[in-house]
Amino acid sequence: MRLKIIQQLVNVNMIYASQPAQIAKLRTKQAKKPDVKLDVARKSVLNYLLLGLVYFVIFGLLFSIYDFVHQPAFFVNMVALFSLMTISQGFMSFYNVFYESKDLQFYRPYAFSDAEVIAGKSISVILTLLMAILPLVSYFLILPVQAGGFNPLGILLGLFCALILLGVLFLATIILSHLITKTLFFKKHTTLVSNIMVGIGSLLSLGAYLYLNLVQTHRVEVTGGADIPILFPPFTAFHQFILHPFDGEAILGLMGWILVLLVLIGLVRKIVIPQFYDAALAVATNQTVKERVKAIHVGQKDSFRQFVIQYHRRLLSDGTLMVQVLLMMSILPYIFLLSGAAGASKNIGGLSPYLTPQYLVPLTLVAILIGVFNSFGGLTSIGISLERENFEYLRSLPIDFKRYLFMKFWLLYLVQSILPVILLVGVCLYFGVHPLAILAMLLIWVVTTIPICIRDYVKDFQNFSTNWTNITELMTRHRGNAVLQSILLIVFLFVMFLLIIVSFIWTYHSVSTLLAVILYSIILLIGAAISYTIYRKKIRTLYQEIGE
Structure with missing residues (x-):
């Protein structure tokens, strides 16, 4: 086999192996500077190498x-x-x-x-699998x-x-x-x-x-x-x-x-x-x-709510959607948390004494960490663009479109929250978290997820797209540099883990159960106020852009 020929074939096939959004971004960059030669294949290869090295370090250090x-x-x-x-x-x-x-x-x-x-072609595939x-x-x-x-x-x-x-x-x-x-x-x-x-x-x-x-x-x-x-x-x-x-x-x-x-x-x-x-x-x-666009009928016998539910039952039936969006976003935080919990449990002689209402502050931080991971890139971030041409067709129907978007958001939020809530409660019960602490974590989880989801929902409406070929491309259409995002993820995890550890130590030495409940109540009230404010602001922005 000739190595130069293989190299040329790799360069060609990197176009098919790479994410469409990544290729589109590189081509846009080339269009801005047409005089500067941009090697798309080389950029893609370097991106996969760097991203693979980031995962190499993350999982290498995490499981060492x-x-x-x-x-x-x-x-x-x-x-x-x-x-x-x-x-x-x-x-x-x-x-x-x-x-x-x-x-x-x-x-x-x-x-x-x-x-x-x-x-x-095989080398092109291997480059895309470096993260695993x-x-x-x-x-x-x-x-x-x-x-x-x-x-x-x-x-x-x-x-x-x-x-x-x-x-x-x-x-x-x-x-x-x-x-x-x-x-x-x-x-x-x-x-x-x-x-x-x-x-x-x-x-x-x-x-x-x-x-x-x-x-x-x-x-x-x-x-x-x-x-x-x-x-x-x-x-x-x-x-x-x-x-x-x-x-x-x-x-x-x-x-x-x-x-x-x-x-x-x-x-x-x-x-x-x-x-x-x-x-x-x-x-x-x-x-x-x-042909994806199908006739949509709002029957007279069915209520508007039933129509919305039945329509989205068909819309959300894609297996890739369920795996890449719902499953991944639900399990991802536990990949990091459970590994850290294993090491912490070994060093402190068990986790059970630290999962009581006295430790509501660090458990609140854990719930916030889980909520952030469960929110970004969820159904609410792609739910409108997922409809493609159907969205404009629905908009032309004699229906209350504001009400439709309102119900759509809460339906998507409910669907994407079912598995994360089950996992959160199940993992807490498995480790013996106090029932009151579980309830407290669930409230914080809700307060954390709603503002992130409504922000992504409105952003999807503002950047409505029908020109996508698969769920992965739709999810990554507005993402920036993958390596930079991975680095930011590491920084976020490091900061949150540091805060959780410090709060556990502080609670152990200085915080009583009564003080923990008071601090938690303050955090919950402030968080609820911020969450409600963001929600109302984003909904108002959405209604203004609809113009109806």
Whole structure:
């Protein structure tokens, strides 16, 4: 294979692998300075590299608190979870680059070998998956460092094992994508199958992550970390080989993974490479464009409220929407909080004594942190643009449009709040938070989320868009630099964690239950006043812009 040819193919395929909003932003920047040559592919590659490094540092530092050496379950479970995330995210990336791009017919007249085309497209996909790949690699580096400090041999063994695992995941994703896209059912129901694949992978990985963090935190508190369940035992072979490379059992386990890798290489050479041109062209030929705008009837027998509910039941039935918006925004704060809770529980001998009404102030900060994560990028931030042309059609109907937008906001807010509230109450009950403290946290959560959601709702109306192709593009259409946002996220987390820790220490030494209740009441009243003021102001702005 020719490296220069592969590099050119990578540059071309980065357009398909990258988010449309990111490409549009780079092209807008190029339009402002037409005399300055802007390498879009290079910018995209650097952006993914930087973002991957940020996640590498975040998850590397975050999970370095676990004892990977003496508790292999910590290592195995995190590697298994990020492996699952890599496959679930990789499926859609592979599909977009290999099949949805519909550019394979243009390569045939040129002197590109099938292997070069696959290599170029595969590298493009790998770059987009660095946010999942690099955190996975970090665990293979943390383990040898914890075992013997900066040991070059151990680090090399860790990287060697990581490469084997990534090779298996990569080839398995290629084969999975190839086999699924060849089926007649996929050709007829591409969106449905894609949503199911993404949904199952995300639900399994994030659900298992949440469960394992709960179990790990609880058992660290009770037993010091013993008897933590292992999610996928075959990954134990990597743990054994890195720590004991000359052990017979460890060598045998690693040879098993190498055998799987060789089998997958053979399958790709025999099945995928000879057929992927025809399979991709068949998918492109069978795809049809469906008209999204449908007739909307407001029946005389049904009330206006029933019409709004039934209409949004159809509008919110997209599987990708449920996974990327509702599930991710609900679980994301617990990814950070539960890891910190495990470390704190180990150091202070249990969390139960610190989850009473006496600690309402730090628990309030925790609720604020969760509420912020549960609000940004939710349904309320895309609910209007999600309607596309239907929105203007509804606006032309003889209905009270202000009332419609009012009901729409609260319906979207209610739908996106169901899972976060269930998780908040469930996690609190699991850790034994006092019932009054749970109620207090829920009130603070509501006060935190309403102003953020109404702000995003009005912003979506002001920046109403129909020119989007997928939910991800719609969610990211107005976002700035992803690396800068990740850095700001780290700063926000650091500040909030610092405030929570300081408030716990301050409460432990100086705050009684009565004083905690008084302070909480003051915070709640001030927060409610601010929340109501922002809500009224934004609703008034929305009504003024409607002009009805």
